[in-house]
Amino acid sequence: MLLQKDINPALNTVTAYGEHHLEINRVRFETAVCFGPEGPVRSLDLRTAADIDAAFLKALIGLDELVRDPLAFLDDTPPTLPHDAPEVLLIGTGAGQTFLSPEVTRPLLQLGIGVETMTTQAAARTYNILMSEERRVLALLLPGDSHA
Template sequence: MQLQSESNPALNTVTAYGHDYIEINEVSYGHAVYFGPEGDINTWQVKVVGDITADALRAVAGLGDVKADPMAFLDGGAPQKPADAPEVLLIGTGLRQHLLPAHVTRPLLEIGIGIEAMSTQAAARTYNILMSEGRRVIAALLPLEEAA
């Protein structure tokens, strides 16, 4: 299904998706990917929803190995979100929506990064809208057939 007839070449835009591919900027990918409005389209090493871990989400958000500050409790307890962190991660779980377990999403939610899991089709459309509004959003999308 084609999503947009034209796209801004300066921004990563989901231009289509189908049973076994996701198309970003009119380039087709036959595997899971993650990306933001600017920068590279990255291969996501997740094959099915059950492979999604807190570490996988942390990597998608660009947080790497952020260590908790053992003295953070003195400043109110909650870890701080890095200034360049995304506002929200959109997780496309394939043909159907699959909710992620709380222990997977909690580490990012605790630092103020929203996580929304939805079908890949809905995530692609939502990403395009948020990206066009200038929001700091990252999409991690499983192709429709891989997410079963």
Template sequence: MRLKLSNDTNPLLNTVTAYGDGYIEVNRARFEHAVAFGPEGEIGHWPVASADEITTELLRQAAGLRQAATDPMAFLDADESSAIRPPNAPEVLLVGTGPRQRFLHPSILQPLLRIGIGVETMDTQAAARTYNILMAEGRRVVVALLPA
């Protein structure tokens, strides 16, 4: 099955233009592996083959977050209110888990939620459509998609 999305794309923004069995098309370029990207910048290879492989670090990578060096004793002074979203962070990270929605364990999501990044998991088709809508609205969104 192939579904082509809108013909009206902004050439300056990364847009999901189609998807089908085993592939995702972004800006009319076909990818047969998982990808992660935001409205601007590169469409990166996301090293995930199935939803079972998704870790917090892979979500951080998809969101474009760098692992900050931390003091190993910082937890003594930290509390829930001390988590601050980095300036380069998206508002929301959409995760397309393939042909079926697969929920991720809360412990995987918690580090991103703690710094104010919403994480939504859904099937890849729904994630692609939602990304296009949020991106067109000018939202700070990043999407990580496994082929459907």
């Protein structure tokens, strides 16, 4: 299905999707991908939502490199997020919606980063809307047949 007729070449846009592929900026991908409005589209070696764990999500966003003040627990100050940290992470889990366990999403939610799981088609449409509203969004999309 064609999603976007005209694209801004400076922004990553989901331009189409099908049963076994995604198209970002008119480039076809048949693997899981991760991208935000700007920057590279990264191919990922994920097959299903079951392959996603908390450490993977933290590394994806760059939270694994955060240095926290060892005395921060005294005033319950959360670590400072990277300036380009997303406000929401959209996870497209394939043709069917697969929810991630609370243990997987909790570290991001505790830092104020929203995590939404939905079908890949719904995530692609939602990403385009949020991106067009200039929101800090990150999409992690599995191919359409990848639900677990």
